[in-house]
Amino acid sequence: MKTFCKLSILLLIATIWVSCDGDYRQKARGGFGEAVVIMDSTEWKSETAEALRQTYGEGIATLPTLPLEPLFDLQFRDFKNNDELEQLKRFKNIIIAAPIDDSTNTAEWVRALLSDEVENQVRNGESFAFPLQNKWYKDQWTMILTAPTDTALARQIQNSEKTLTDNLFEKEFQRWNEEVYGQGEQVELSDSLWTNHGWKIRIQHDWIKNIDTTYTENGEESHFLTMRRVLPENNRWFWAWWKDDVQDISYLDDNWINSKRDSLMKKWIRGSRDSSYVTTEYGRPVETEVFEMDGDLTHETLGTWRMTKDAMGGPFVNFTIYDEEADRLFILEFGQHAPKFKKRRFVRQFRTMLRTFTSDSTWQAGATQARVEN
Template sequence: MKVFLKITVLLIITAAWMGCEGDYRQEARGSYGEVVVVMDSTQWESQTAQAIRETYGRHILTLPSGQPLYDLRFREFKNDDQLEQLKRNKNLIIAAPIDDTTNTARWIRALLSDEVEAQVRSNESFAFPMQNQWYQDQWTMILTAPGDSALAEQIHNSEKTLTDNLLRKEFERWEEEIYGQGEQEALADTIRANHGWKIRVQHDWQLGLDTTYSEDGEQQHFLTMRRPLPENDRWFWAWWKNDVEDISFLDDDWINAKRDSLTRQWIRGSRDSSYVTTEYGRPVETESFRMNGYLAHETLGTWRMTKDAMGGPFANLTVYDEQNDRLFLLEFGQFAPKYNKRRFVRQFRTMLRTFTTDSTWQSGSGGGGQ
């Protein structure tokens, strides 16, 4: 994975009105999916601007409607009043060559220390994330380098690390919003008591199937939940298997084949011959990482209903609990043709990241439905 050349941590001095009892500043404005890019208008067609568009504004190929990763709004300022308005935004990218003569470059130099400026000029550092600099719940990224082409190259070379930094902030925001509206802690605790794993459950999801079955002589488990709303049907399913000591078989192909076999068996349509399956005519992407101490594989793509003109996005998480030799597949799906898909997939990815297992769990120690 490409990474920053180096990220210098900025020490943010707490504003005088932030006392011991908390931060009483106003919350930054704007949607989670919008990023205001502060650059001089003479540079909106520069190599740096293009690199920002190709990084933060690239199309999400795993969504049905090809939305951008973030909606970019390029803005400049010519006076203090305009600058103060820009500072109010929730997501800010401030970009310019370090020694440029534009207002944006002057602002960057005012924000960075002399030591950090020297690191930029020597190509040691170029990206500086900040949290809650002027308002609450605010994300800011300063991007600067000795020149336009050098800055564009470093943005391209660190594309994933740059976007992951903002995605992590967005997941934090969604987690607070999703569960701030209400949470079914009793249902989550019941699943944990019966099955040795847990996921935070939003207030209006309904438990569906909860079964243990045999396949090829081996015991397996399947559970579903649903959030049926008018024109916005959302569902969740989880499959797991105990006593999995060897995962050498686990790769992208196995994950997708297993997903398809499970949805064919358990996620059926209104017709007897219809079921949910992966739409392989569009990209299906899997990324591996460590999550809460587990080896995890996140798969994003679109599904379609066989024998029917239906489809939508899905977000899947395959998790291996190495301590207890347990393998899990968890997936959210949605059918909502009139709605923006990006925000819901981000919510699904956020909820999947609340998954944990019981470290004391032993096969056969819990209950469960049939």
């Protein structure tokens, strides 16, 4: 092994971005949802290796597929010389894991990538995870994980599970954004939603709008819109409900979201039989995470739907968003029926597309006609 040159601490802490205009390197290789774990082969059954499998390789309970698809497909790899290392450095998602003072090639490489100051932080238990972007190739994500011992590193990984996986998800959503809209999008349709309804999402080139209506129920006015993308053996749909003048959301929780979703789908997302409609499959996990997106409170719900009176089902992704500035509540959902396909990649696409949602916080109910005329 040749001795590796150390990087400065600045390269490690700061995300390394190289503009597309000036970066002529090749793109990293590998598919969506794949990650290469570089670790000495003698440690593939270590506590750290098991923690990585439980964190990055955990089965996705909200998908209807059995056996469960993992969050990421992990490939454990080792290297014996620089040529093998150069091949590993070509991959799109790379996790480098080793105790800081091990004698393995991977540990030596970790020390070469860290400055002396950062090494001391690791030994003192102050830091253990160091993300890098586009380090050796374009569109590349790398995570260095190290600690004083195998047990300590495993514990750090387990205690930071969500932070670690969210860091990789952020990169994957960026990639899916380019993939989903790279073949074209309907900018005019998206702009019409903004003009007529005060919100929009980016729409792929072959989605078709169906329902677009305003209705009154229990004396309250609401709005509903649907779109579909029908392909051979892969039927996908999107629906959106929204309500103006919502000033109190104290009732908004997981139960309200799912109850409201079910009532809307019973009314609008019907099956081919008169008595059939889409509803939530509560026999499988339904999980909701709350975060802020562009300053708006957002609930993301993942789970499985089923068709009443029929043997059909599939995954769904739902965003419930409250725009406090405009007093508007939105519920948006993607669903899919594609029994012959694995579901993870499509759910990732749906999660990416919902993240393009934007609300016009200056919107005022009843102002649509004035906006159109202007």
